[in-house]
Amino acid sequence: MSVAELLLPRRDLSVGRLSRWPTNWSIVVLDAVLVRLIFPISGVGLAIWAQSNDLGLFNAFGWQGWLVGVAAFLVLDFAVWFQHWAAHKVPLLWRMHQVHHADGDVDVTTALRFHPLEILLSFVWKGLLIVALGAPPEAVLVFEIVLNGAAMFNHANVTLPKPIDAVLRLIIVTPDMHRVHHSADWVETDSNYGFNLSIWDRLFRTYIDQPAKGHLGMTIGLSDDMTAGARKLPWSLMLPFRPLRSRRQ
Template identity: 60%
Template sequence: MSLFGLSEPVIRLLAFSTIFITLAAIELAAPRLERDEMRGALKSRRWVTNLAMVVLSSVALRIVFPLAAVGTALWAQSNGLGLFPMLGLPAWVAGILAFIVLDFAVWLEHVVSHKWPLLWRIHRMHHADTGFDLTTALRFHPLEIVLSMIWKAAVIIALGAPPVAVLVFEIVLNGAAMFNHANIKLAKSVDAVLRLVIVTPDMHRIHHSTDLRETDSNYGFNLAIWDRLFSTYTQAPRLGNTGIEIGLAEWRDSRTAGLVWTLVLPFRFPPKPRPPRKPDQ
């Protein structure tokens, strides 16, 4: 598939690079949080690990599921599969509906990844990051990326989603994820308006809290409606936007920034709590 003479991979790479560089520059100019995890050597180590995940996940996806989302949509279209072709919907209506349904499907997948223990073992790698910036949006285990693509492909085939709509959705989803993980400062008035429609950094940061009551909320990556609709929306963290503790309570040290440690996290068991210290006799 190509648009304006550019192939789909080139379009996605250009969009990713533009959004990443823009947000990285804003993070440097106006960071929301200034913590050790988000500056200096530890930040560099985190960035290397998180960016490496993109490369590893891309390779895994190319091997296991080379069609990816847009390729799946093209295949379904060429075979006349899906609900939308069956209903004879105009392309623009099918495109809008596909975007909305796919966004809900990603939200639902995210909720399930927190509720099912086996999926949580894989997904918790994303939450183990003790920092919170745009590279956190890229920190997903290759296993999760492959499983997510299989789920999206099933939805795309069931809908008969138009390939262009799928391409737009993938670009918007990736961009929105980087935006709502970005360590950027938005004016309260701007944040209040934006979060009526899309997920903002202050809104999604709550989901990365070590407080499980907050982790089990604000699952959205793009549209903000789903958390409000299903009563999983939290307005503000209990410790405030600048006091919130980020990551997993089980793992709080710098190991979480390491590449090998991160890759094997799905196979680790949480450390046992230390026994209470006996008082001196």
């Protein structure tokens, strides 16, 4: 996706990679280290453990097969949509999630720019659902691959032909669809929460087709000072502990 951004960029970056990528990638590394230290078992490992101990809905009823895998995938997909929606609606969660939105541009590294506390809470949320469902390990593995791949795809600063974008977004979230969510206009920010399937935003009426100012004219990020601060690692890590501003500022 990084190569695609270089070859087929959708927008000229207003901040640029050199001032953003060191911080974004540092956050990624920190997230990975913390998750592995605190949760040495992965989501797939939890699914295997639940299966071996007959835990969860599917295991309790002995349900197996590809239909169960599809059902588990859909539930987990909706769970991530709901988690994202809640991160914008619950002030405590927004404190952490605003680190993601403070980025002054949207590209493939923005997909991985999440505060470590949010990553840890996300792991707990997904882990509880995996065990409660008794989700098949294979379904969890596919879901985790799609979760990461789709996030990098729909955050990428790439151009898709409009006819292809129009067809794809009937099923999955495209870069143009998700970029609306990173708009500095809060009406647009409160939309397009999906990371993979686009059905949830259409179903719950949180879908906006295009930004009001167009993709080339829209402003991305939060306030100017927060966008500038987001380029610094210490500032980004401390942001959830600063006084919470009104989201309209």
